Amino acid sequence: xxxxxxxxxxxxxxxxxxxxxxxxxxxxxxxxxxxxxxxxxxxxxxxxxxxxxxxxxxxxxxxxxxxxxxxxxxxxxxxxxxxxxxxxxxxxxxxxxxxxxxxxxxxxxxxxxxxxxxxxxxxxxxxxxxxxxxxxxxxxxxxxxxxxxxxxxxxxxxx
Numbered sequence: 001x002x003x004x005x006x007x008x009x010x011x012x013x014x015x016x017x018x019x020x021x022x023x024x025x026x027x028x029x030x031x032x033x034x035x036x037x038x039x040x041x042x043x044x045x046x047x048x049x050x051x052x053x054x055x056x057x058x059x060x061x062x063x064x065x066x067x068x069x070x071x072x073x074x075x076x077x078x079x080x081x082x083x084x085x086x087x088x089x090x091x092x093x094x095x096x097x098x099x100x101x102x103x104x105x106x107x108x109x110x111x112x113x114x115x116x117x118x119x120x121x122x123x124x125x126x127x128x129x130x131x132x133x134x135x136x137x138x139x140x141x142x143x144x145x146x147x148x149x150x151x152x153x154x155x156x157x158x159x
Contacts, residue, residue: 003042004042005040005043006025006045007044009029009031009047031047032047033045033046033047034047071102073102073104073152074102075106076090076091076094076105077108077109078090078108078109079108079109079114080114080117080120087124087127091132094106094128098136098153098155101155103139105150106125106128106151107148108121108124108125108148108149109147110147110148110149115147118144118149121149122142125149135155135156136154136155138153139153139154140152
């Protein structure tokens, strides 16, 4: 004979009862017997309106999703031969995104024989990281992946 802890619609704890007794109490109240904590010993059940319970759970879930902060990953793309003015313009955009709380992926694409000088791109990425050091931390160090080198910057935690 299986036993469960029963809590009624008003929140009153009826203690540990046989499952048949718990079902009888639920029928008398015109409500459903719902298992709310199956892993506890004995399992905890509540006498409530199951449809209303499902609706409130879905509502809580929607509110929790709404409260979550979505972190976007923005991207700036450069080439090893990109001039300083253009690079500073892109870094200014990245600074704005980081201040908004977004992550920034800095990608340097190699074309043709540019791939033979990865140290140029490495220095360029290091300069960008130094420029943004006051608002960002390097989350992923510069990494050569095929014909691109990329680095991910994350916003610094506010104090």
